Amino acid sequence: MxxxxxxxxxxxxxxxxxxxxxxxxxxxxxxxxxxxxxxxxxxxxxxxxxxxxxxxxxxxxxxxxxxxMHWQHPSFFAYFPAAGTLESIIGDLYASTAMNPGFNWMCSPACTELENVTMDWAASLYGLSKDFYNSANVGGGVIQTNASECAMLAIVAARSRYLMLYPDVPMEKLVIYVTTQTHSLGLKAGLVLGLSVYAFPVRTEDNLSLRGEDLREIIEMDRAEGKHPFVIIGTVGTTSSGAIDNIDEIGETLSDYPEIWLHIDAAWLGAAFSCPEYRERCRVPAINEYADSVCVNFHKWGLVSLDCSGMWVRNRKHLTEALDITPPFLRSSEGDAGTVIDYRNWSLALGRRFRSAKLWFVLRSFGVEGYQAHIRRSISLGEIFVERVREHPELLELVVPPSFSLSVFRIAPRAVPDISADELNELNELYYRNIDKRKDIMLTRTELNGVHCVRFVTGALETKPHHIESAFAICSETAKASIKEYIEGRVQVTKQHRTN
Amino acid sequence: MxxxxxxxxxxxxxxxxxxxxxxxxxxxxxxxxxxxxxxxxxxxxxxxxxxxxxxxxxxxxxxxxxxxMHWQHPSFFAYFPAAGTLESIIGDLYASTAMNPGFNWMCSPACTELENVTMDWAASLYGLSKDFYNSANVGGGVIQTNASECAMLAIVAARSRYLMLYPDVPMEKLVIYVTTQTHSLGLKAGLVLGLSVYAFPVRTEDNLSLRGEDLREIIEMDRAEGKHPFVIIGTVGTTSSGAIDNIDEIGETLSDYPEIWLHIDAAWLGAAFSCPEYRERCRVPAINEYADSVCVNFHKWGLVSLDCSGMWVRNRKHLTEALDITPPFLRSSEGDAGTVIDYRNWSLALGRRFRSAKLWFVLRSFGVEGYQAHIRRSISLGEIFVERVREHPELLELVVPPSFSLSVFRIAPRAVPDISADELNELNELYYRNIDKRKDIMLTRTELNGVHCVRFVTGALETKPHHIESAFAICSETAKASIKEYIEGRVQVTKQHRTN
Missing domain, CATH: 1.20.1340.10 (dopa decarboxylase, N-terminal domain)
Known part of the structure; x- marks a missing residue:
């Protein structure tokens, strides 16, 4: 060609x-x-x-x-948004001009340096502490492929730091802490690394978020049994319900256990850090005080197309000490002189795509205000849905308080007189299947401490209030139809039962 | 916008x-x-x-x-080629139309299915056994981000299979086998997974490739010491010199140790499997008989832009059993029914870019013949360089036999009378530094069993014979200048020594 x-x-x-x-x-x-x-x-x-x-x-x-499947469709309310933008496509296209594996500075200096700069820009946009800036030369930011990779690498750095202190601990005694609400990345990292994972149960009355005292109790119990917890993944915006772990309590507890690494998975909700008014609720001050590493996926709510997952560490040497291998064919005079970052020592991969270009295009073309406007618009659209659910308590209910642009709802118990918890779950499963049969809308289901429910999350750029109204109309009509179907099915079963 | x-x-x-x-x-x-x-x-x-x-x-x-750095420049002869094409850019641009994380079939059915199909196409192009085809429903192919990820996942699958047989083996006793010539991905996987790595020394007289009997000897020794080797990475086309491990001998040895997994890293050279005349030399028949997994990077010599790393496994269940986690929010009726591949269970990541689109554009627009022509052209260009080196034995020499489009050379010992091995290394270091100072050409250095040398590899689409001639002219002139500089420096040192 x-x-x-x-x-x-x-x-x-x-x-x-x-x-x-x-x-x-x-x-x-x-x-x-x-x-x-x-x-x-x-x-x-x-x-x-x-x-x-x-x-x-x-x-x-x-x-x-x-x-x-059209993830950018205005009626896509499933999983988390893939709010990639036209700006991001342009940035990625320019990156194609510079096809190179960018594994060290010399490979393509602009690729490394633009990643340095844009990760500092994003840290600034999200209100992260200067400790996480590349320009401070202690911590720093790197673009990984996905949040699972970020979590795995944080765990690897945590293990390396822990084993420097306690070199004789056998791998079998190491424990990764997550909660039952942590993204599958926690269990996956455990599987991949061959390490034990303990998932803290979290209470609905705590909004499904981990408390500091529960953490302390289990650390003490585990240590008494000879186990070595060395890392905890705290989530800011869980996948199922948008729950936010009590990072301040966790951080305070960990002050007594400074050898335990705190990784923050804010893959989805991190984009909301861009708005100062949400930072307190998102525990950004606690993250800034306590976290060893943080992940935010630009490729979710953050306007950038896949793959583009931001990872910041408070001390880059924990990452590079765990990952640095420099064979002769990868040595370069700049790397030897220590004047540049060689990103291959910050990640699993050697070769890596020039991902910072699209991030740069997006951050500049939206600007801080445009980025914030997108986040605020998504949240206010989500609030319309929540309002409609609250206006129909006879039919639907929120299962937990809404979290920014994410709400979790179900057919309310009062919609069907004398229904048991199991039956209500069955009904809500049927409800979800009926929603899922439709092609004009997309939602996903979840389960919260045994309660079957449906998630609704906004974030697509083209969603307008009328799409939310239509979505609610579909949800309420399908709820009514599902209740009817369920009751008729129950009558049918009862009749058959009587006949037999 | x-x-x-x-x-x-x-x-x-x-x-x-x-x-x-x-x-x-x-x-x-x-x-x-x-x-x-x-x-x-x-x-x-x-x-x-x-x-x-x-x-x-x-x-x-x-x-x-x-x-x-312009990796597609006709005078780029460093590392390995990043021979991404205009066709690949177009394919990737179309993929942007379908921005979605493609982690399971329902996320975007076309993404999963095109990956199924194109990985079978590539297996067919490369002459891989039908055992590795998705369509056979036992083994299969998946696109990962990079070769380090492929190797790590192969090791994870290998460990999972091994520990099913020997559940009581502590992690500290597990050993990964590589050779001293294996890409850094072997050591990196060891670091990340926290497992021991043993690197077999390989002999220059064996062309730096691992022999079956050496493998057997170490397996027996390790087992006698209570260690558990469970995976070996065999390389077809090492980074330093393009060496090809004796996969047939390794495979035959492993027939006596069927619980040890054989992963083949053909990240660079795999593209040459497309030409039937090279398959024997590339040990494709042995790979087809013995390998549990194979990696070829489409994004190196394979005409596709980063990231695009092909990985095939002989039995997909070893990968999915090691990696499958299905929380409620990821369940789908198709996945539950087992009628589709959910690629999230084949990799570390959940979200993944639609990478098969660019592979599809490249395979179709080049066709098998166009793909083969590219490989053959690269190799014949490399041969011109080799010929020139051989024509100048008084100045330069090949350090090992050339491997397809890669040759490793240095200033020959005879170019400087009475030079010691250490001095010759010093001279060749100087030689490389001088080549590296130039902006109009790019080569990389390496070290082979203590011998310092320079690599020359072709693969950029726009390289023509005259670029090779110019490159050789630069290499030979720089060699002469470096010898002069080195001898003058030596005389200088001797004079200073006498004066003092």
Whole structure:
């Protein structure tokens, strides 16, 4: 392909992205395809002769796009937002001009330095302590691929620091602390690293967040049993309900156990740190005081496309001491002189994409005010939904207090007289299945301490108040229909039971 | 940013990529910037108000591009190629239309299915056994971010399989086998996982490749000492010299130790599997017979831009049993039914970029023949360089036999009468520093069993025979100048010594 062919194909791709975004709202959120649809449509081997790019691009439109879920759709309220922006696409496209693995400074100085700078910018945007700035040359920020990687690397750094103090502790005695509400990244890191994980149960009356005294009790119990807790993952904005662990209490407790590392997973909610009025509630002051490492995914609510996960550490040497390997073929005069950051020593990977470019485009094109406006708009949209739920207590209820743009709700017990807890769970499972059958809206379910419920989270850039009203209308009508279906099913079962 | 602004910015980005590639040859390979150049040029915080995209794009040209190393430059012969193509950029741009984290089938069915299909296509292109095809539903392929991640996950799967057989083995007794020539990914995985790594010394007379009998001897010794080797990383194309471990011998030895996992790191050389005439030499038949997992980086020699690392496993259940965690919020009716692959259970990450799109564009637009032509062209360009070195035995020598497009050379001992081995290393260090001072060419150094030398590897798409001739001219002139400088320096030292 020469550059003229590339220009034509590139313009066409840009036009099609425009068409896609211009017409997104008319499309269903969810694809209507069956498992295996694409395997059936494509040959089993690549073509022998090269094909024209236009043919491939048309196949992308005709075969791939019908199987895509539209995470940027205004009626997408599931999981967490993937609020990647057009600005981010432009930034990523420019990054393509500089295709290089960026593993050390010399590989492509601009890549390392832009990552230094943008991670400081993001730290400033989020109100993080200067301790986490690259420019202070003690801590610093790095872009990883995803929050699971950030958590794993934090645990690796924590283990390395712990084992320097207690070199004889066998791996089997090490324990990672998470809560039952921590993202699967906690258990996954345990599986990958082969380490034990203890998940603290958290109480609904504590808003599903971990308390400092519970932490102290278990640390003491574990130590008495010869176990060595060495890291705790505190979550600011859990996946299920947006719960925020009591980072201040946790931090205060850990003051008595300074060898235990505190990693903060704020993968989703971290984007809200950009608004000063939310920082107290998000425990940013406590994070700044106590956390050894923090993760915020720019690629969730943070306007950047995947993959782009920000990780800050209070002391970079804990990360690099745990990860630095410098074979001869990777030595460079600048690295040897210690004048530059070599990011390969901050991560698992050697080769890495030039991810800071898209972050830079987004932070500059939105500016602090534009970024804050996006967060505040998402939250106020979420509040409309919460208000509607509260206006219909006979039908629906919030299961826990809403957390910023995330609310968790279910069909209320009072909607069906004399229903048991198990039956109510069954009904809410049916309710979710019925919502999930629809293609014009996307929500996900969860379970909170045995209570089956449905999540609703805003964050797509194009969502407007009327999309929330439609979503609520769907949720309330489907609730009524599900109750009817459930009661009829129960009557049916009872009848059959009587007949038998 | 609305879609019309995006269209303008997108066209401009495409035009600039065209300009960049059209003028690449006139540019220096290496940037002329000092550490910190960009930090000094940029403000310390993001702007308060959003900025115009054109201003940002211009800054990208003016501030970022001068600090970029051009890995696609025809005179880039360092590390391994990052032979990302314009086709790959287009594919990645289309992937941006479908920004979603693709962690399970339902997240975006097309993303999972295209990954299934393209990984089978690549397996077919590379002549891998059908055991590794997704369509066979036993083994399968997945796109990871990088080769270090592939190796780490292979080790995790290996450990999980091993500990099912021997559940009481303490972690401290587990050993990962690599060789002294294995990429840093082996030691890195050991650091990250907290496991011991044993690096086999390999002999220059064996072309720096591991022999089956050496493996057997150490397994027996380790077992006698109560250690538990459970995985070995065999390399097909080492970073330093392109060495190829004797996978057939290793595989045969391992037939007596079936609980030890064989992972093949063919991150760079795997792309050459596409040419049937190279498969025997690349040990593809042995890989097909013995390997439990294989990694090939599409983003090196394989025409795809970063990140895109192919990983195949002979039995997917070893990977998923080691990594599967399914919390309620990730359950989907298709996943529950087992009818689809949920790639989150094949990797560390949950969220993942839609990487198969660019692989699909590349495989289709090049076709098998175009892909093979690229590999054969790179190799024949490398052969020109090797020929020139051989034509100048009074000046230069190959340190080991060339490996496909990679050769390792140095100033020959005979170039300086009566030079000791240490002095020759000193001279070759000086030689490399002098080559490295140039901005118009990029090579990297290495060390092979104590011998200091320089690597030369081809792979950039735009490299032509005349670039190789120029590169050799630079290498031979710099060798002569370095010898002169070295001898003069020696005379100087001797004179000073006499004066004192």
């Amino acid at each position: 020469n550059t003229e062919q590339f220009r034509r194909a590139g313009y066409q791709a840009i036009d099609r992205i425009c068409d896609h975004y211009n017409s997104m709202e008319e499309k269903a959120v969810k694809p209507s395809v069956e498992p295996g649809y694409l395997q059936k449509a494509l040959p089993s081997a690549p073509p022998t002769k090269g094909e024209d790019i236009e043919v491939i691009a048309n196949d992308f439109q005709d075969l791939i796009m019908p199987g895509v | 609305n879609t019309e602004q995006f269209r303008r910015a997108g066209y401009q980005a495409i035009d600039r990529i065209c300009d960049h590639y059209n003028s690449m040859e006139e540019k220096a390979v290496k940037p002329s910037v000092e550490p910190g150049y960009l930090q000094k040029a940029l403000p310390s915080a993001p702007p308060t108000k959003g900025e115009d995209i054109e201003v940002i794009a211009n800054d990208f040209q003016d501030l970022i591009m001068p600090g970029v």
